[in-house]
Amino acid sequence: MSSSPLPAPHAPRVPARMRAIVLDRFGGVDELVPRTIDVPIVGESDVLIKVSVAGVASWDAVERQGEYEDAFGIASTFPYVLGWDAAGMIAAVGSAVTRFAVGDRVYAASMPVPRGGFYAEYGVVAEEHVAHVPERLSMAESGVMAWDALTALSGIDLLDLAPGQTLMVFGASGGMGHMVVQLAQQRGIRVLAVSSGADGVALSRSHGAAAVVDGRLHDVVAAAAAFAPNGIDAAFVTVGGSVLEQALRAMHPSGRVAWPHGVHPLPATPPAVPILHFDGDRSRAALERLNSLIDAGTFTPHVAQRFPFTRVQDAHRALREHHVGKLALDVAGDDAETV
Known part of the structure; x- marks a missing residue:
């Protein structure tokens, strides 16, 4: 069941369409192409995130090649948007959401199936899988972490x-x-x-x-x-x-x-x-515990390299090369924070 997003006073209007990197079919790096698609619908327990930074991970390449087809019991549909990790700002919330408000800095652990991932200007995810960005972490560090x-x-x-x-x-x-x-x-x-x-x-x-x-x-x-x-x-x-x-x-x-x-x-x-x-636990309790550990210690994700949104193919090529830590995709472009 879906509901209308609840805008905050003076909040920027959420557009109906957005930039995204999509797959029209599974395959190699060249299948990743830019496209304008619909902004995902926000359900009553969902938040809509205006993505600043998305993580680029090894499983993204596996998924791009179609290796996860049928793995989640849901048929894949195209255009298909990758991206399991991200950080950004809350752009809208569903009617049942109580822990987040428009403008909050958050990070999330999502799944591209069935509603699309975070290689896009906006991503929708259940409130359960979202947490506030820890004060001492940047958007890039939080965006590759969850x-x-x-x-x-x-x-x-x-x-x-x-x-x-x-x-x-x-x-x-x-x-x-x-x-x-x-x-x-x-x-x-x-x-x-x-x-x-x-x-x-x-x-x-x-x-x-x-x-x-x-x-x-x-x-x-x-x-x-x-x-x-x-x-x-x-x-x-x-x-x-x-x-x-x-x-x-x-x-x-x-x-x-x-x-x-x-x-x-x-x-x-x-x-x-x-x-x-x-499997990793991405529940609210696990996210809150992770944030507590981050606040209490020195835990910091290492971002090895950041790629502009338009260079997503280069980011996927880099997954095959030696690197340490994580790779990041700057979805927000020039507005993205530095590490």
Whole structure:
């Protein structure tokens, strides 16, 4: 059921049409094209966000290629708008919304199916999946954060490690991994960061990892044995592969592995310890808890590169190249905040 948005006094009028980056069919990078489309309808429990910055993530490329078709039990329709993460300003609210008002700075974790994502000037999302931008974070940092940070927090909760226990984070300099390192370190967990490249090693060190190893250059199993001679208590996986399978041999017999759904490839040979598959919690309670942790600590998403709205194809090409942290799309153009 839909309802009319409730405008605030003197609020800018929401247009009927908006700029968006769309897919007319699934496929390669060249299928991402600019288009003017209808602004999405705001339901009674929804907010409409005027997007400032949208996150560009690895799963966007997978979705662009059609790999998520039928995954959500809803048929895809075109034009199709990608974008799961964003930050911006509330432009309108549904009649049942109580926590947000027009003009609020917010970030959100949405899903492109069935109402479209955040590669657009406006995005609609249920109030449940929206939070206020923390005071010390920029729009860009908040805009790339939601899904990775919430999944990181869910996995750390699932592992339930005590302060002083050990955690190997595999892919520790990537989009989700660098957030896992920070949230685990904030909880007093000793982190072995398996990172990538000199910049990735530097990033993990700056986030307080107790030890860091470049997984492309050095022996991860030896590093793990030196870090925890009796075995590592837990692992958090953000990327699979043969090096990971070898590294999981360093787990303590009572250890366990947090493995988010969607991380591939899955191990060809299962490790000797349990793998706990899970999804990120994007509920109101999870978002509020994440904001509390941000307010209480130094957690900061790392934005490696920002792309103008019209260079979205370059942003997707960059997903295939080495980078640390997150990539961002400046939907608001020249009005977007700097990092």
